[in-house]
Amino acid sequence: DAGVIQSPRHEVTEMGQEVTLRCKPISGHDYLFWYRQTMMRGLELLIYFNNNVPIDDSGMPEDRFSAKMPNASFSTLKIQPSEPRDSAVYFCASSLQGQPQHFGDGTRLSIL
Amino acid sequence: GENVEQHPSTLSVQEGDSAVIKCTYSDSASNYFPWYKQELGKGPQLIIDIRSNVGEKKDQRIAVTLNKTAKHFSLHITETQPEDSAVYFCASDTGRRALTFGSGTRLQVQP
Numbered sequence: 001d002a003g004v005i006q007s008p009r010h011e012v013t014e015m016g017q018e019v020t021l022r023c024k025p026i027s028g029h030d031y032l033f034w035y036r037q038t039m040m041r042g043l044e045l046l047i048y049f050n051n052n053v054p055i056d057d058s059g060m061p062e063d064r065f066s067a068k069m070p071n072a073s074f075s076t077l078k079i080q081p082s083e084p085r086d087s088a089v090y091f092c093a094s095s096l097q098g099q100p101q102h103f104g105d106g107t108r109l110s111i112l
Numbered sequence: 113g114e115n116v117e118q119h120p121s122t123l124s125v126q127e128g129d130s131a132v133i134k135c136t137y138s139d140s141a142s143n144y145f146p147w148y149k150q151e152l153g154k155g156p157q158l159i160i161d162i163r164s165n166v167g168e169k170k171d172q173r174i175a176v177t178l179n180k181t182a183k184h185f186s187l188h189i190t191e192t193q194p195e196d197s198a199v200y201f202c203a204s205d206t207g208r209r210a211l212t213f214g215s216g217t218r219l220q221v222q223p
Contacts, residue, residue: 004155031209043156043201043213056210091155100146101211103155 002026004104006092012110018080021107024073025094033093033101034067034077043091049075082111114139116204118214126222131192133217135202136184144205145185147176149198150216156201160187192221 005024013019025032033048047057052069060067064083069075079086089108093101115138125131137145143164148156162169162176162185169176173192178185189196199218203211 033210042215045210045212048209050209056208059210093155095209100158100161103148103157105153105155 004092004094004102006090006104006107008107009105010108010110012112013082014112015083016081017111018078019082019086019109019111021077021090021092021109023075023077023092023104025075025092026102027073029094029096029102030072031095031097031101032069032075033095034075035091035093035103037089037091037106038087046077084111087111114142114204114206114212116202116212116214118202118217120217121215122218122220124220124222125192127192127194129192131189131196131219131221133187133200133202133219134184135186135204135214136182137204137212138183139204139206140183141206142183142204143207145176145178146203146205146211147174147187148201148203148213150201151198159200189219192219194221194223197221 007022034046037043046059047067049069067077087110089106091103091106093103095101118135146161149159150156160174160176162178173190175188197220199216201216202214
C-alpha cells in the first residue's frame with residue numbers, strides 16, 4: 001500500500017521566497033494533518049482537515065502560512081514570504097475517523 | 113490546552129535489556145494514547161496505541177500501560193535489539209483529533 005507521499009523531500013530557498021509543500025494522503029482517508037518538527041518546539045500540529053474542510057488552524061504560526069485541500073487526494077502548505085525561522089521538517093499525516101494517524105517522511109525545509 | 117511530558121530524553125541500554133519510557137498528560141479528557149517510533153530521515157511510525165478504557169496492551173516485545181487516575185502512560189520494550197534504536201514519541205488525543213506529542217526519547221541499544 002502506498003503511504004502518505006510528500007514532496008519535495010528537501011527544499012532550500014532564500015528568505016522572502018514563496019515555498020509550497022505538497023502532500024498526497026492515503027487513499028480513502030478523510031482526515032489530513034500538517035505538523036512541523038523543530039529541535040526547540042518538537043512536533044506541533046499546524047492545521048488539520050476533515051473531508052477537505054479545515055477544522056482547526058489554531059497551530060498555524062501566522063498569516064504567512066496557508067494550507068489548502070482542493071480535493072481528497074491533495075493538500076498544500078504554503079509559506080509566503082518565507083523566513084529563516086520557518087526552517088524545520090514539515091510532516092503530513094492522514095487517517096480514517098477513529099483510526100491512527102499515518103505520517104509521510106516529511107519535507108526538510110531550509111530558509112537561508 | 114493539553115500538555116504531555118516525556119522522560120527520559122535519552123536512554124541507553126544493553127541489547128537484551130528492557131527499556132521503559134514514561135509520559136504524563138494534563139487533560140483528563142484525553143482518551144487515546146499512541147506511541148510513535150521515528151528513525152533518522154523518516155516520519156513517525158505508529159508502534160502501539162491504547163485507549164482510555166484499557167489499562168494495558170501488548171504486542172510481542174512492546175507493551176503500553178495506562179493509569180488514568182495518575183494521568184500517566186508508559187512504553188515497555190523487552191529484549192531490546194539494535195534495530196530498536198530510534199527516537200520514540202508519546203502522544204495524547206482529547207478526541208479533537210489533534211495529537212499533542214511529548215518531547216521524544218532517544219533510545220540507544222548497545223550491541
